[in-house]
Amino acid sequence: MGAKRGFINEAAQVTDIGTSMAVGKVITLNATTTGTGDAKAELLPERAQWSHLEVLLDGTNGSPTTVQASLWWDAACNNLAAGPSAATTLQAGLTNLSLLGCSIKIDTSHTFPTSSTRGTLYCTLNVDAGEVKTEAVKLHWVIDPKS
Numbered sequence: 001m002g003a004k005r006g007f008i009n010e011a012a013q014v015t016d017i018g019t020s021m022a023v024g025k026v027i028t029l030n031a032t033t034t035g036t037g038d039a040k041a042e043l044l045p046e047r048a049q050w051s052h053l054e055v056l057l058d059g060t061n062g063s064p065t066t067v068q069a070s071l072w073w074d075a076a077c078n079n080l081a082a083g084p085s086a087a088t089t090l091q092a093g094l095t096n097l098s099l100l101g102c103s104i105k106i107d108t109s110h111t112f113p114t115s116s117t118r119g120t121l122y123c124t125l126n127v128d129a130g131e132v133k134t135e136a137v138k139l140h141w142v143i144d145p146k147s
Contacts, residue, residue, distance in 0.1 A: 003142050003143060004143045006044075007040075008041055008042070008043070008138065008139050008141075010028065010123075011030050012028065013133060013134050013135075014133065015133040015134075017126065017131060017133065017134070018127065019126055019127060019129065019130075021084075021124035022124070025124065026072075027123040027124070028075070029123055029139050030043075038138070043119040044118075047111045049107070049108070050107070050110065050139060051141060052103050052105050052140050054140065055069065055088075055103070056101045057090065057099070057100045057127075057133065057135060058098055058100070058135050059100055060098075060130075060131050061130045064090060064128055065129065066087040066127065067087070067088055067090055067102060067104075068083075068087050068088070068125065069124070069125050070083030070084045071121050071123055071139070072122040072123070073113060073115065073116040073121070073122070075122050077124055079116070082106055082108055085106075090102050099135065123139075125137075
């Protein structure tokens with residue numbers, strides 16, 4: 001049997017994300033399948049390899065070209081889980097140029113600390129220019145049965 005794979009996704013759309021990470025613009029990542037959630041989302045296991053963060057943004061103001069991300073254990077964004085990432089180039093959509101996407105490699109393993117909510121992480125983003133709103137943010141994970 002192969003590795004089990006899955007992802008958690010944003011619980012609700014976040015708007016007006018700008019050039020600095022802000023507590024008021026925290027993206028909750030969990031296994032929600034309603035609203036902006038994906039029907040294939042699965043609960044993040046307590047122990048898993050985090051593969052990458054899939055980011056799809058809608059440029060609402062200015063011309064952002066890169067994004068940075070951090071993952072946090074807590075909604076107040078005081079307990080860093082991973083990041084900040086390097087600035088990652090955003091690719092515009094081919095038919096909708098305001099849609100901007102990228103994949104940010106994480107490639108790390110974690111076990112949820114007791115002070116966190118199992119299955120939930122928090123993400124902050126910042127762009128190099130302008131403002132964006134989230135269209136889809138997904139943290140992909142894998143459990144290798146050999147480990």
